[in-house]
Amino acid sequence: MSSLAAGSLSVWLSARIVDRTNSRKEHVRKKMSEQNSRKKDNLLHNTKLYIDILSTQWPIVYSPDYNISFLGLEKLHPFDSGKWGKIVYFLKEEKMINDESIVKAQEAQEDDLLVVHSKRYLNKLKWSFIVATITEILPVAFLPNFIIQRKVLRPFRTQTGGTIMAGKLAIDRGWAINVGGGFHHCSSEQGGGFCAYADITLAIKFLFERVEAVSTAMIIDLDAHQGNGHERDFMDDNRVYIMDVFNRYIYPGDGFAKRAIKWKIELDWDTEDSEYLQKVETLMSKALQEVTPDIIVYNAGTDILDGDQLGGLAISPQGIIKRDQAVFEAAQKHKIPILMVTSGGYQRSTARIIADSILNLHRLQLIDQRVL
Numbered sequence: 339m340s341s342l343a344a345g346s347l348s349v350w351l352s353a354r355i356v357d358r359t360n361s362r363k364e365h366v367r368k369k370m371s372e373q374n375s376r377k378k379d380n381l382l383h384n385t386k387l388y389i390d391i392l393s394t395q396w397p398i399v400y401s402p403d404y405n406i407s408f409l410g411l412e413k414l415h416p417f418d419s420g421k422w423g424k425i426v427y428f429l430k431e432e433k434m435i436n437d438e439s440i441v442k443a444q445e446a447q448e449d450d451l452l453v454v455h456s457k458r459y460l461n462k463l464k465w466s467f468i469v470a471t472i473t474e475i476l477p478v479a480f481l482p483n484f485i486i487q488r489k490v491l492r493p494f495r496t497q498t499g500g501t502i503m504a505g506k507l508a509i510d511r512g513w514a515i516n517v518g519g520g521f522h523h524c525s526s527e528q529g530g531g532f533c534a535y536a537d538i539t540l541a542i543k544f545l546f547e548r549v550e551a552v553s554t555a556m557i558i559d560l561d562a563h564q565g566n567g568h569e570r571d572f573m574d575d576n577r578v579y580i581m582d583v584f585n586r587y588i589y590p591g592d593g594f595a596k597r598a599i600k601w602k603i604e605l606d607w608d609t610e611d612s613e614y615l616q617k618v619e620t621l622m623s624k625a626l627q628e629v630t631p632d633i634i635v636y637n638a639g640t641d642i643l644d645g646d647q648l649g650g651l652a653i654s655p656q657g658i659i660k661r662d663q664a665v666f667e668a669a670q671k672h673k674i675p676i677l678m679v680t681s682g683g684y685q686r687s688t689a690r691i692i693a694d695s696i697l698n699l700h701r702l703q704l705i706d707q708r709v710l
């Protein structure tokens with residue numbers, strides 16, 4: 339190619355890039371003004387997910403419907419698909435909560451899901467083989483879809499409802515924990531990696547649409563995997579700041595989605611506590627020096643735990659507890675409401691570690707009845 343041709347090509351290309359950037363900005367601006375006018379005109383759909391709770395209740399959201407268990411299929415999967423129930427069992431055993439003081443999650447209905455997902459995507463979940471691919475439970479492909487809806491997708495929809503509910507409660511009470519959720523590989527148009535609904539995107543969009551005081555959010559994603567779902571959803575949305583710390587060598591390796599990450603650390607195999615905690619704390623304090631969001635959504639995956647076949651890192655149970663503590667301390671220091679979801683990590687010991695971590699947050703008064 340002649341240098342003249344190369345020159346005009348590069349001029350044409352940069353014009354195209356500017357065009358595309360401008361039209362993307364225009365698209366985001368249009369979407370934001372649509373949302374504002376929906377808010378103003380009160381055109382939001384009725385949802386059962388935004389409820390007020392009693393002052394005697396903890397903003398800890400859970401339902402027994404979270405747990406996936408049927409036909410012994412759960413044994414074919416490397417995941418402990420009953421971990422959510424075990425976390426609550428341990429918290430009850432330690433007398434931190436009881437059936438009355440916990441908030442019962444409601445299933446997200448189609449209207450709720452449509453705040454982020456397209457009808458086209460939701461219709462795709464009516465095909466068992468698609469759900470089998472998303473959940474990585476292959477026998478699911480051979481089951482009639484009504485069973486899949488009830489036994490697999492309903493638990494996910496209830497956990498998704500739980501994240502949306504916890505978003506509101508975090509604003510009301512300064513903090514909230516969804517015992518499940520954290521499906522950070524699912525974007526508005528695509529599921530994957532055990533994630534069928536984009537609960538993090540949904541929780542944030544609900545807040546933007548319904549809560550006047552929330553117009554910016556920070557996602558702190560500390561699961562071992564990259565959170566490509568919310569990253570794709572918020573790619574061009576400058577109201578959402580994303581921090582992601584993950585193993586650089588594992589799923590999903592989504593180079594396109596990485597462009598949405600504002601603060602990123604890509605870890606090596608078998609990273610241990612001291613290096614991990616030092617990196618996370620330094621990055622978090624840098625991020626919170628740069629911006630003060632209206633809410634932090636903390637994706638607290640525990641697949642960073644030593645021995646996790648999928649995560650490939652080597653963090654101890656104590657390291658996980660210290661990590662969660664550091665995130666809540668940072669939120670408290672900056673007076674930012676925080677919503678925690680539990681995300682990945684399905685070893686047999688995981689539920690006990692998550693419960694211990696929540697108990698530790700309580701002991702340190704990082705979670706209590708405080709009002710910001």
Ligand SMILES: [Zn+2]
Nearest residue numbers: 561562563682
């Ligand atoms: Zn993960």
